[in-house]
Amino acid sequence: MNTFEPPIFELSGAGKCGVNLPAIDVPLVDLPQELLRTDDLAGFPELSETEVTRHFTRISQRNFCIDTGMYPLGSCTMKYNPKVHEAAARLPGFAALHPLTDPTHAQGALWIMEQLQSMLAEISGFDAVSLQPAAGAQGEFSGILVFRAYHRAQGADERVEVLCPDSAHGTNPATAAMVGMRVVEVKTDHNGNVDLDDLRSKLGPRTAGLMLTNPNTLGLFDEHVQQVANLVHAAGGLMYGDGANFNAILGIVRPGDVGFDYMHYNLHKTFTTPHGGGGPGCGAVGCKTFLEDYLPGPRVRHIIDSDKFELFPPPQSIGRLKAFHGNFGMIIRAWVYIRTLGADGLREVSENAVLNANYLRIKLQDLYPVAYNRPCMHEVVLKGQLREAPGAKTLDIAKRLIDYGFHPPTVYFPISVPEAIMIEPTETESKRNMDAFIAAMRQIAAEAVADITILKQAPTTAPLRRLDEVGAARKPILKYDPAKFRELRRAHVAATSNEQPERPTY
Amino acid sequence: MNTFEPPIFELSGAGKCGVNLPAIDVPLVDLPQELLRTDDLAGFPELSETEVTRHFTRISQRNFCIDTGMYPLGSCTMKYNPKVHEAAARLPGFAALHPLTDPTHAQGALWIMEQLQSMLAEISGFDAVSLQPAAGAQGEFSGILVFRAYHRAQGADERVEVLCPDSAHGTNPATAAMVGMRVVEVKTDHNGNVDLDDLRSKLGPRTAGLMLTNPNTLGLFDEHVQQVANLVHAAGGLMYGDGANFNAILGIVRPGDVGFDYMHYNLHKTFTTPHGGGGPGCGAVGCKTFLEDYLPGPRVRHIIDSDKFELFPPPQSIGRLKAFHGNFGMIIRAWVYIRTLGADGLREVSENAVLNANYLRIKLQDLYPVAYNRPCMHEVVLKGQLREAPGAKTLDIAKRLIDYGFHPPTVYFPISVPEAIMIEPTETESKRNMDAFIAAMRQIAAEAVADITILKQAPTTAPLRRLDEVGAARKPILKYDPAKFRELRRAHVAATSNEQPERPTY
Amino acid sequence: MSHYISNTDEERAAMLEAIGIGDVKELFDVVPEGVRFPQLHLPPALSEAEIMRQLGRLGRLNSDTQSTLSFLGAGAYNHFVPTAVDALLRRAEFYTAYTPYQPEIAQGTLQAIFEYQSLLCALTGMDAANASHYDGATAVAEAAIMAFTSVRNKRAVLVAPTVHPHYRATLRTYTQGLGLTVTGDEDTTGSLDDLLAKIDGNTAAVIVQTPDFLGQLHDLKPVADKVHAAGGLLIASVDLVALGLFQNPGAAGADIVTGEGQGMGIPLSYGGPYLGIFASKDQYLRRMPGRLVGATTDMNGDVGYVLTLQTREQHIRREKATSNICTNQGLMALAATIHMSLLGKAGLRKVAEICYHRAHYAASEIAKIPGFEVVAAGPFFKEFVVSSIHPIDSLNTVLASMGIQGGYDLTADYPHLGNAMLVCVTEMNTKEDIDQFVQALRTIWEGRSDL
């Protein structure tokens, strides 16, 4: 069924309105004429509710999503998003609760926040948690700000170097830069661990800390994580844990127990708050006691000798990261998740996630070389380098997977692995679907040998063929403009597969 | 994107469960062994919530629906279903209200029911309303039972003939038969009205009443409706109004004002409670005072000298039509609809519905002959008899419309019109979409001349091609059976378009 | 114009022009002038925010099962509905579609109905199930008609007095014009054995409910044997929830199985929409009312689903149809399908077990309170009769003031039971809830002068 749908602006008609608003029931007063807008909201569309509903329903069907199929996007933990979470977050007692409500009248919400703080601390082995950060990147930002504040408090203003492995996610170096730190890259050894020699050579009196993802972005648990932590600590640095891959180790090992000082949780990954097509998330952070006072606030605490809870700013806080108290809508979902799974359920999550990833590894590694040949954690990084079809690129393999009904894995990340294909099935994926995915991957390898154009032309069954990204960047059209759309439709630029940029997708 | 999905039974795996149930928190007691089932629920599937969600999400995408496009199914009033209705019906005060709750503790629900009764009576010109019937057909059933009871109360047991126009919907004669009445068919005149001469000839002392849809199923307002009513009444019969087409005349004319004694409302058409893929509905009924005591119950009434409401059975009621008080979920939606549109909004509904239908009529009648050449009401009946392509059948035209992105109109109904195509755009359809529909119909007419196989092969862009309905009926497979499915998949019976049964769809 | 209307004044003017008229009113010239354009006296139109606020207020006037501890059943049950059911039901593709008459673009609905039919057959032991009937009452009524038209020369239907009173009333409404007699329930004290004793050569069908209205479970086998021996059919009215644990009615000999499916994923909604279960053995298929979906293949050989055996139905056969039913309870059947799929084998059994054990716990605790007695003639599932020295209506009024919705008052329907209420316990009533209920009854007993 064709779901083509024009830009909403092309459905507009003068005088239509899609909402049923109340009448003005008070006396009218004068408007401040000099402050009124004078453009009659030019360019704003006018549609009925009927049309708006159809428009967004139709375009929605042009999306692949977790509920329509396997979405093995490495580093993103595209696990099933439980429906009960959606109902919970929409209960009026929470959805209609104003953030500045007197805490006495928001005890239900504060109770949930306090319990989530405690549970996250328990699961990760930290002493204190702040739920404020809006996403992982903001959690990282808070962490490096805390490192900076801590070092300054020790009089070590010169500690301005943040070490990041070459496999690190882009947000790690970008974060360090936003705090005004200098990024120092650390090599990966032949087993996919932090290269200890390289690390030693880069540590020193200017070291603020190391940002480490563990399991790392190669899907591997660092075999020397405790040694790495010891080295960093010995050099006076602090250990930042990027918790994007926490899904591999719930009930398996606590980051706080292997030397991390601070870490962020991606509630929108591990604790399955929905990705929403790009967000929102929650990048709650946890830390050891000695950093607790620097945490971003407000946090929630139990008022001693009472059954009440209150918000408070940590005494030496690096400050507010955003308005109000955090993305509560995500907090409540994560809380429901942990409360309904319990300790055993969480461990099952990780066991199944890791089992599934290793199954894919075993079944694909003969055709698609693994980046590092050892058991992986919740995801496996392969290389799209087919021995018998060197012309096939990871991008082609990814696009061809679409025709087989799968969302492609993350590609070209980590950038340290050439032609990387990073597959994270998550614990909710079935063996049945994984077997179909394996079959598709093997079939694609065969197609690549038999007729590479099948891959180069893919996808052919998606709502659109490959798009001209190069053209999009060369002449950006970032908002609707009838003239530019007319031109675009006339142009019919045929983007060829060779023009496709190869860039990380995660 | 491929949405093929196996029967849910083929996704089953031993030991999986898709719900999170509470533990048994009470002492266990013995089970009555002799009454237990012994088949271990053989054949029952076992899936995770993840899998169940995916299964139903995927199959849902194989449906066309109002929210994805124009659905001009004549007689069905496929208008937009407002989203606020869905929220209203799900408020816990209603959705979680037990029907046997002491009425003192269900006043909110009774208030709504009483007001809907009054509003429906006002809109239609009747004196009393019962909300009990579950659908139009059950409303009809109640009406003919009331007619029977009324005649019997007058000692006229011999009145056992129910007159139905040849254009009547199938439920009309089927209803009469269910009450044990004899159906007498009345002809349609050359203007699409009840043929008065034929009517006169069929009225008599055995006449229980006439079942008339007005506007009728030809989309026409009967030009002699008052005369018809007078004739029926003069013969001692009663007038039943099939309100399926009420959408044409809200605020335009009240059936009670033109001679009807009893009628049903299809809340799931006129008052836009969603069709749900086949149901549920609500076939509320209204009548004149002299029939009120026979209505099906319970009804709701205001308790005199109080601000309370109560349920009561009409004194000479034909009885209960179902358990409890009616499809309250539909009642509340219809109530919201009327309360948010008001009198002016209702009249706009009909004006726009009729305007839209006449626009289609004017734009298509040169190619597709109209059944009756006069202004229509909310729907227009054309004939799929293309002068220059006699090989094209209505079925082919309908199937080809799918490829153009439209749901086909109702076809082969009314059965009194050969190759009928019954188009009801409803008031919520846009001129833009109707113009596209007109263009598609005209294009199809051209294709029929140029290459009839285009039509015979259609649809080609739907999730499936034409299905083998003849085979389905010859060897019915009405439940999942692995062996039969294996056979079916092997058989690959190619159904040809010629084998397609032509049958009413509405 | 309302916010649902998608045309502008300009577009309307263009359409009028195309039609060749100046005003939309002219389209209604055919309507007799004296009655044209009546002024409707309706309350003023409300905005969306206003209506939702008013609904909030009205809703709070109702004591729903979330705001009280409810022990009310009697044919409508407070069973657990997983959030996933409604989340899927709310997909517009399902709920804004019509009956699947164009199978190429209605496979979602058709496949769901096919799966529904299959699940029901597995649960009931029948060969075929229709796509739904209105509710448990109309299903049993139409089953009686189906039995009557399936067997020859028998004009009597026997119905047990323990069949839901609303079902028995509906059965009488449905059959009043058909020249068939409904008897067996005149004496509400009558047992199943009394009913069996009434079977004779004129008996077209016997209707038995299990668990019956009073909660008791019955063995259908002896009933089936007796009625079959007399050439009639056994119609069983069942609770799908009980079937997770108890006797498969088909295996026990039932010919037609009906029931109310509300307990399987459908909210209470003050009485509807619910779900009429309708299933039978193969030999009665051609007399079955309602829609049926069958599996087939398309022109490419791909498996698909279509409405089938439509020659039974009103739109084809008109006055010769097996029933007049058209619109059914499609979306409710979908809800039950999703619900049953989520529960699966293990969940179905577990829900039934929780109900059973909790109901028995409640019964045994209530039995301990002086002034209350549990009246159970045999094994029961989730409902049981409690008789009391108190009139039930006053008892329930006091309970309501304690935030508890007591059991159904049986006084009117089964006067022989005296002051009796039908208590219902499901998986939604925790032990704590039950203890609170028991405590409330005890308090009432202790301060009995208050009534």
Add this chain to the structure above:
Amino acid sequence: MSHYISNTDEERAAMLEAIGIGDVKELFDVVPEGVRFPQLHLPPALSEAEIMRQLGRLGRLNSDTQSTLSFLGAGAYNHFVPTAVDALLRRAEFYTAYTPYQPEIAQGTLQAIFEYQSLLCALTGMDAANASHYDGATAVAEAAIMAFTSVRNKRAVLVAPTVHPHYRATLRTYTQGLGLTVTGDEDTTGSLDDLLAKIDGNTAAVIVQTPDFLGQLHDLKPVADKVHAAGGLLIASVDLVALGLFQNPGAAGADIVTGEGQGMGIPLSYGGPYLGIFASKDQYLRRMPGRLVGATTDMNGDVGYVLTLQTREQHIRREKATSNICTNQGLMALAATIHMSLLGKAGLRKVAEICYHRAHYAASEIAKIPGFEVVAAGPFFKEFVVSSIHPIDSLNTVLASMGIQGGYDLTADYPHLGNAMLVCVTEMNTKEDIDQFVQALRTIWEGRSDL
């Protein structure tokens, strides 16, 4: 196994066998033994019915805007959200998708973002808008950084004291490591003119909010002129709802427009997730943080949408990126897009008008009560300051007992105002509600000894 896990024991065993191990534990041999498999001390797992019941209980401990009459705003607003917004947002295709990195199968998300960007540009008068920032606070903070990196050799940012206190705090958090100074708001009594007087050659940007935190509307034009003359940029923080009626910031000269989009279709949710608005003039585009969607064509020439200009972003440029933002507020941007599409031109204007007139009605009524004074230095939109002889916290406590949520207590943030509350009136507060609020204040005044 939890009900989310889709594999059976058998399947798990088969996978283990394929991997060549006997127990899933072996996969974790790499984890240091001493810390492997810790026992987590978490509360026992609850069933779905139990968690929903507990949430019901917890929710009722909160005074939400449905259970009280709320006049609280201060950066988070009780605006009307049509049901259609959430109905569409709940489509799994939208909310369970990831960032649209594979455009062929993410056109739904991409087209929606493109439309969002377009709507924001129309509303703000900017040339480009990003796909969202976290919230109004982070948007203004990153706008300051963007301005700082866009103009050369200027290291100061001036911020008006009437910018939301949380935004100013966030701005300081964001800029603490970047060697740029934030000033202008040291004196909370300072006017906009005082701020303009501080502009000098080192001023990279001036940040002004309109309507400001205290509800006042400002003319941006003189600010823009002044800051442009000094070579700096004007960053405006706006309320999208006000833009339905009031000054187009782009037309008035703003270079970067940020704001909080919560009022446009997003529930209060105790403070988040909200929507950070971020838009700018073309010349600053290459320094813009966050995602951008552009229109293009596919291999067949069909129009489609892709993420574009990604070389600004962290996943490409790493430490040289314009920001570290990755996950944003995509679904909230979708909510705002649907909301704005539903409102359209007429609706946007009407909502702003209702807020304006009702707020002014409330102000004029409150001004009539002895003991209360409306403090307004100029035109306001939907919020205004009321000073009182009563301490605001005690006033609000009394109001709460009357079912009313009073205005935001300004005492801590703006001590110079004395006992002052920020009262907010939106289209959700009817005249009747306002009258009730006014009556409550009057009652408090009359019985003032109660405080």
